[in-house]
Amino acid sequence: MDPKCKFPTADEIDKLICAEIPDKETDLELYNIITECMIHGPCGAAYPSSPCMEEGSCSKFYPKQNFKTTSIDKEGYPVYRRRNDGRFIEKNGFKCDNRYVVPYNRFLLIKYHAQINVEWCNQTGTQEGQMNLQNENTPASKDEIQDYFDGRYVSVCEAMWRILAYPIHYRQTAVVPLTFHQEGKHPIYFREGESTQDVMDHDTLDESQFLALFELNKCNEEARNLLYEEIPSKFIWDGKEKVVFRRKTRAFAIGRINYVPPTIDDAYHLRILLNSVRGPTSFDHIKTVNGVIHKSYREACYALGLLDDDKEYIEGIKEAHFMFSAKFVRKMFVRMLLSAVLSAPHIVWEETWTMLSEDKLRRKRE
Ligand SMILES: [Zn+2]
Incomplete structure (x- = not known):
């Protein structure tokens, strides 16, 4: 961090954070807010039943000690100035002096007129900031589980990343896997124990992403001008509902036809054809070259000149x-x-x- 951006001295802390009772004569507005919101306790021996008391002492370590000046301790934590200047605020009949003042920032208190605890947190340890808004008519209740969830830890790395405005999410174009199959060989899903007849009666028997392509091409002219791999740029296949619908947004996706090794001869050549034939409406359509329906996908590949130079x-x-x-x-x-x-x-x-x-x-x- 640039040295100019650090708060290296106690003087700098004093400019932002105070833990003393202000002068009632010269700063009455702040004095009243401190009285109302920023005095801890009373607790300790005088009020052992205070909610902050744990095993006979204050869990927030009040009353603090008097210090003539602000300093920074060995761990890098600030020790705020709390002079023994004779000022006190009476609460429940108890005189709370500077040792009971919760550190505050004058600007924030005047602006929001609310309890706002301020801590200087420039040390290497982990810090947590909490803000709690509540209706003044509703008494505060301690919800430790909520407190736990409210604690949001931002690591040093993440903080720097955000300060320097580096991208948080890398967004990449979606790649849609495109399945295909030979005629009558699409996968069918059924539950264990179902009879053959039950399986044959399934509504989804004739549904597959690939068969939906044929149906789309039959009725949509725009789709007929596209290769299978280009379909996801304009259309979305809803695998759950088994329907294809037009993209409404400008979102974009790339299609990738599933890989098949050359050993699966028929499927391999079918895949080659899918990269050349636009708008197929049936399996025969894919095998048709110049009006001739070829017996195999491989023959159709040859007829199209796709295999002559071994390029595929x-x-x-x-x-x-x-x-x-x-x-x-x-x-x-x-x-x-x-x-x-x-x-x-x-x-x-x-x-x-x-x-x-x-x-x-x-x-x-x-
Ligand atoms: Zn206490």
Whole structure:
């Protein structure tokens, strides 16, 4: 902290906080507030039944000692000036002198005309500030549980973070996972013990996020112009109610179609098509290229020219490399070689060999 911003001396504390009875003649308004709100007790031997008394002494350590000047003790706590100047305020027939004054700030008391305890808290220990507003007609009642909840601890790090106005929340664009499945292969959820007929009778049998895409595309022109992964930017899928609805706010989300390895041939090629075909309304629609419904998704991929340059396989390796170990990605490459799906394996190798071998150097060093 900049030295100018610290309160390094007792003089500085005295300017802000006082623990003495003011002069009745020159500052009557403050004097009256102190009388009303800022005198602790009386307690101690004179009033052993005071609520602050615990095991024969005041739990708030009143009466304090007289001190001629304000100082700061070894732990960094302030010891306020409480001169023995003969001033006192009579409460319940007891003469309370400066030793019974709760530390206060004149400005705050005059402004709010209420009990406002002030503490100088520039030491390294933990401090807690409490404010308690209550109706003056309602007697104060001690609620320790509430007191506990009211105590809000702000650490030094958090305080600095907030003072310097650094962002508190990192907000990132929502990524919506998009599921898909082959025809008739969507997951069905049922409870243990349900009969086959019960399961077949479920209303949700024909519902899935992916099937809802077809329905949306059938009736919404805007959706038909979008790829599946672009749908979440304009529409929201409510998985509970099984409905898709238009985004009302300007909130934005990115869609990510679930990953499928090339070993699951049909699903893998279906996923490739979903990244190219806009607005599909059925499974056959996805397989249709130039008016021809192809037998498999793979054939449709070829018809669209998506597999000629092995680009999808290269992308597949890159994507897997992002998520899995180099060993896994190598196995994937070997499987591609063995299944003879690559038209130019050496090009795939040249594009991906650094990913396929990234752990080799490290392993050799070990
Ligand atoms: Zn007390």
